[in-house]
Amino acid sequence: MHSFKELLQDFDKKFSVRHFPNDPATLYDSSQYILGLGGKRVRPVMCLMGNELFDEINPDAYHVATAIELFHNFSLIHDDIMDKAPLRRGMPTVHAKYGESSALLAGDVMLIMCYEYLNKIDDLNKKRILSLFNKTALEVSEGQQLDMDYEKKEMVALDDYLRMIQLKTSVLLGASLKMGAVMGGASEGNVNHLYEFGKNLGIAFQIQDDYLDAFGDPEKFGKQVGGDIIANKKTFLLIHTLEVAEEQLKQELLHIMQTNPSDKVQRVLAIMKACSADAWAKELKEKYLAIAMDHLEEIAVLSKRKEPLRELAQFLVQRDH
Amino acid sequence: MHSFKELLQDFDKKFSVRHFPNDPATLYDSSQYILGLGGKRVRPVMCLMGNELFDEINPDAYHVATAIELFHNFSLIHDDIMDKAPLRRGMPTVHAKYGESSALLAGDVMLIMCYEYLNKIDDLNKKRILSLFNKTALEVSEGQQLDMDYEKKEMVALDDYLRMIQLKTSVLLGASLKMGAVMGGASEGNVNHLYEFGKNLGIAFQIQDDYLDAFGDPEKFGKQVGGDIIANKKTFLLIHTLEVAEEQLKQELLHIMQTNPSDKVQRVLAIMKACSADAWAKELKEKYLAIAMDHLEEIAVLSKRKEPLRELAQFLVQRDH
Numbered sequence: 001m002h003s004f005k006e007l008l009q010d011f012d013k014k015f016s017v018r019h020f021p022n023d024p025a026t027l028y029d030s031s032q033y034i035l036g037l038g039g040k041r042v043r044p045v046m047c048l049m050g051n052e053l054f055d056e057i058n059p060d061a062y063h064v065a066t067a068i069e070l071f072h073n074f075s076l077i078h079d080d081i082m083d084k085a086p087l088r089r090g091m092p093t094v095h096a097k098y099g100e101s102s103a104l105l106a107g108d109v110m111l112i113m114c115y116e117y118l119n120k121i122d123d124l125n126k127k128r129i130l131s132l133f134n135k136t137a138l139e140v141s142e143g144q145q146l147d148m149d150y151e152k153k154e155m156v157a158l159d160d161y162l163r164m165i166q167l168k169t170s171v172l173l174g175a176s177l178k179m180g181a182v183m184g185g186a187s188e189g190n191v192n193h194l195y196e197f198g199k200n201l202g203i204a205f206q207i208q209d210d211y212l213d214a215f216g217d218p219e220k221f222g223k224q225v226g227g228d229i230i231a232n233k234k235t236f237l238l239i240h241t242l243e244v245a246e247e248q249l250k251q252e253l254l255h256i257m258q259t260n261p262s263d264k265v266q267r268v269l270a271i272m273k274a275c276s277a278d279a280w281a282k283e284l285k286e287k288y289l290a291i292a293m294d295h296l297e298e299i300a301v302l303s304k305r306k307e308p309l310r311e312l313a314q315f316l317v318q319r320d321h
Numbered sequence: 322m323h324s325f326k327e328l329l330q331d332f333d334k335k336f337s338v339r340h341f342p343n344d345p346a347t348l349y350d351s352s353q354y355i356l357g358l359g360g361k362r363v364r365p366v367m368c369l370m371g372n373e374l375f376d377e378i379n380p381d382a383y384h385v386a387t388a389i390e391l392f393h394n395f396s397l398i399h400d401d402i403m404d405k406a407p408l409r410r411g412m413p414t415v416h417a418k419y420g421e422s423s424a425l426l427a428g429d430v431m432l433i434m435c436y437e438y439l440n441k442i443d444d445l446n447k448k449r450i451l452s453l454f455n456k457t458a459l460e461v462s463e464g465q466q467l468d469m470d471y472e473k474k475e476m477v478a479l480d481d482y483l484r485m486i487q488l489k490t491s492v493l494l495g496a497s498l499k500m501g502a503v504m505g506g507a508s509e510g511n512v513n514h515l516y517e518f519g520k521n522l523g524i525a526f527q528i529q530d531d532y533l534d535a536f537g538d539p540e541k542f543g544k545q546v547g548g549d550i551i552a553n554k555k556t557f558l559l560i561h562t563l564e565v566a567e568e569q570l571k572q573e574l575l576h577i578m579q580t581n582p583s584d585k586v587q588r589v590l591a592i593m594k595a596c597s598a599d600a601w602a603k604e605l606k607e608k609y610l611a612i613a614m615d616h617l618e619e620i621a622v623l624s625k626r627k628e629p630l631r632e633l634a635q636f637l638v639q640r641d642h
Contacts, residue, residue: 021459024463024467024470025467026466026467026470027462027463027466027499078426078429078435081422081425082421082422082425084428100403101402101403101469102466102469104399104402104403104425104463105399105403105465105466107429108399108428108432108462109459109462111429111432111433112432112455112458112459112462113455113459115455116452116455118449119448119455123444123447123448126448127440127444127447130436130440131437131440133435134433134436134437134440137433138342138430138433138434141348141429141430141433142345142348142424145345145347145348145423145426146345146347148347148422148423149347169572174388177441210604226387231402298488
């Protein structure tokens with residue numbers, strides 16, 4: 001058994017190669033560029049952990065992990081185009097650096113390359129892995145579409161937002177673990193508990209992310225606190241506040257969102273606190289974390305094998321940065 | 322054995338279903354929309370013909386043919402975004418109708434769905450088919466990138482243009498036939514001759530396309546003659562004319578291209594004719610058609626089995642519309 005950190009080093013070493021041909025450079029340099037910007041590589045390592053929970057790591061699991069990380073970067077390239085985002089990890093986004101058309105194609109070849117890695121795995125698991133990969137890839141796209149649809153709405157119901165977050169973020173975490181478990185020969189029941197662990201952990205992670213953007217310690221958080229508030233982004237906090245606020249407070253909040261006063265962040269935070277959105281979010285996060293941990297406990301392997309996943313859960317959800 | 326027309330009816334019937342989930346409609350309706358605009362379905366039918374050249378049609382060949390047609394439509398959606406094209410088959414392009422972000426995602430899910438169809442085929446052929454599909458998909462993307470790169474250049478060498486056309490257009494025709502042949506259990510040698518047949522036929526087809534845009538009969542052509550000239554598009558005709566024209570004529574041509582006079586089409590056509598670009602293009606087309614037909618003759622099956630492919634070649638390359 002290995003820790004997250006050990007598996008990360010292992011994966012990073014194997015992943016730090018050029019994944020694309022050299023020519024035409026105008027196409028493939030832009031694909032390779034985003035991989036050089038780094039990233040936490042959480043998803044591919046979760047694939048390896050899902051495998052190791054049940055058995056020694058199957059060499060094919062590295063191909064699947066690579067496909068997962070390439071897919072994640074494909075979605076980042078295309079999402080950044082749609083969101084017109086200028087920066088990613090503090091560096092210019094692919095479209096900002098190479099133009100929108102090249103970025104679009106760079107994402108396309110990144111997605112195609114995922115399937116080239118998946119095609120390397122043994123026939124024994126290929127159909128099942130491809131099926132899960134495709135299902136997840138469609139769901140992530142659905143999540144991105146819903147996110148864009150919701151941006152145009154003034155109000156979004158909490159259930160709708162939850163569904164969007166599940167699709168856009170959580171299912172890929174669940175599927176990464178699940179693909180690893182399949183490579184490790186796990187039974188159907190165990191595989192499904194692991195998927196639910198990852199999915200619910202993903203929701204808890206997103207609640208934490210929304211919380212930190214509003215209430216995080218600026219020094220530890222590392223980026224501008226209140227970014228979501230400035231952008232009027234629908235978050236767990238905003239949606240809940242709009243749902244529970246009394247009419248007068250709700251109108252004040254909507255007015256602030258429309259008029260963007262200079263003290264916007266401070267005033268929105270005050271309204272969120274008046275509605276106890278901060279305490280509510282912490283509780284909601286704990287609820288989903290508990291569901292996740294229950295599913296982890298249900299998996300029929302020796303408890304000590306689950307230790308790395310418990311540590312991962314704490315790392316993802318209890319982090320303050 | 323079936324004719325192209327019979328196989329087209331057969332494929333069209335199977336393909337005329339909804340290929341995507343209903344929800345979210347904002348995502349999947351835009352994907353389904355382009356499939357409703359029709360198209361000649363040449364590529365999927367070539368896949369079926371490649372199969373039937375060697376054996377009765379393998380039911381899996383319909384899955385591969387469907388993936389090929391979806392891939393073609395994926396590339397149209399994304400190319401139209403890059404080219405900022407307002408119309409496709411006389412109707413609004415996907416991005417013109419649904420917005421660029423939705424069109425981008427519609428293309429993404431179309432590409433993912435290709436692999437869902439490819440995942441349906443038997444393990445026996447899956448690795449080889451996926452490998453060829455991925456290689457071709459990367460090549461088509463490379464062709465689109467080169468096309469964009471060349472748009473920014475004043476002069477493009479004929480060899481470079483040929484390479485771009487091969488990647489953007491021809492390899493998918495060759496691969497469609499080849500995938501069919503693999504499904505039909507053809508030997509490696511036969512498979513490769515069929516691929517070369519399709520690839521060279523694709524080049525001849527593109528030369529014909531460029532020729533018709535300039536010298537076609539407006540009544541038979543069905544769209545504006547001279548569209549490529551108005552857009553200063555690099556075509557076989559323009560590249561050859563710039564290569565062989567004497568200095569004075571060349572400068573006149575470049576001047577017309579820069580200044581866009583009202584009689585632009587007429588004047589450019591006169592210069593092309595003065596350089597015998599029309600006769601040269603016809604000869605070049607015949608050259609590639611002959612190479613294609615030589616490869617077809619090399620395939621070790623009864624000559625009469627090749628009749629539908631001979632008819633297809635005539636249809637694609639001798640058409641005047």
